[in-house]
Amino acid sequence: MLKSIFIVALVLLMSACGGGGSDSTPASTPTNPTQTFSLAKLQSTTLGTVYSTQLSGSDSDGTNYTGSISLANRAQEMLSGVLVTPRDLLLSLSGGGTSIAVTATSYVDTSNNLISLVIQTTGVTCTPVSPNNIPSSVKIGDFGILSTLVCDDNTTQESNWRIEDAGNGNIFAITNATAKDQFNAITSVTEVSYTLDSNGNIIAFKTVVTLNASSFTLTYSSV
Template sequence: MFNKYKLVIVSLGIALLSACGSGGGGGDGSSTPAPVPTDTNIAFQFIPPGYFSNGYKETYQLTGSDTAGGTYTATISVTTLAQTTFNSQPAIPSQSLVNITNTSTGAFVTGTGTSYFSVDSASRMYLGFTDSDGITHTAVSLSVIPQSAKIGDFGTVGTYSGASESTQITWRLTNANNGLANQVISETTTIFGNLEFSEETSYVIDQSGNRKSVTAKIYYDDSGITITLSGNKQ
């Protein structure tokens, strides 16, 4: 559930190189009912049902843009695989496949990476990941992923190191209105102590932890460009 988009950061950067501007459209003037804030006493399941079962799969269709005027479409697929070993520990792998098209230029990139979780359901932790370049990032420090959380709760997932990069991951739960919550995962990656990029991924979830949609914002420090992608679970 972490690092789905980080896995193809490098490939995304390639698609950015020739980005060009695009126009926007106006609204139709129609009205919608006022949203009702979600009750802050509701405990939301943090992990989707069945997420750690072999064969579990999620797919998202996304669209988005960047702050340089580029526009994008993307498909994200996440599949849970059979138990394996990661960094000498039993682990449950979750493999991500990301396909992105820069619709401003026609450039297409794809990337695959794998996240690894501990097997103990009572104290689940995010052990680390292998990115689309095949680099393994292992934990420097870890926290247990909560089984449930309420709006306003927040915490730390862990800190990870690989190939001179250091990644810190945190989470928080915010109001999404009408009985839903935003599960926000924030990541900051530095290299030799300097910011390389940051990412904020926000899932709209129901009380049972089922995901409805996702929005990802990725900032590249070297270019100053931010990409935003969003869409619904299929």
């Protein structure tokens, strides 16, 4: 089960390069709603590591987990005639006698549009119906819908994003995704969270995945 949940989370992490799932703790100091925030560091195509952190989490069965996540860009290359930046992601968790690591690579063009997503762990490739992305400059209250991802295993993923107040001058960049099977039935809902400070630095990360059939939920976040 853990592996299938990871695959769902990977698709969202790599397709949106932005997060979701705000913390339930009330903000001590509201962030200025008119302030503009840059997502440039989160969406960076510069060669090298974009983000890396240790993780801890738990599931709805009471199992605790530890792990890590790493996002890193490789040198630009051509993909089907388009200049792209490959971004590799490695996500791992261990707990309850289970250990799993999965990898994926997203390919974004020079306008930061997602062109393709390859999940090496399963060999599945996903492609957006039309290239699009989350804006590089946002304010609290901004939101939008991302292009549907169509995967060659006959699954799809519908995603949207929004920006929320994280308090103390910070924001949550929130992406929510609904995965569907070949019969268009919802299989899972995922939110991935990056908390950004006023300079656009990533200061926290969180993911919540819920399997629709069993209501099993896995939550993990940066430590």
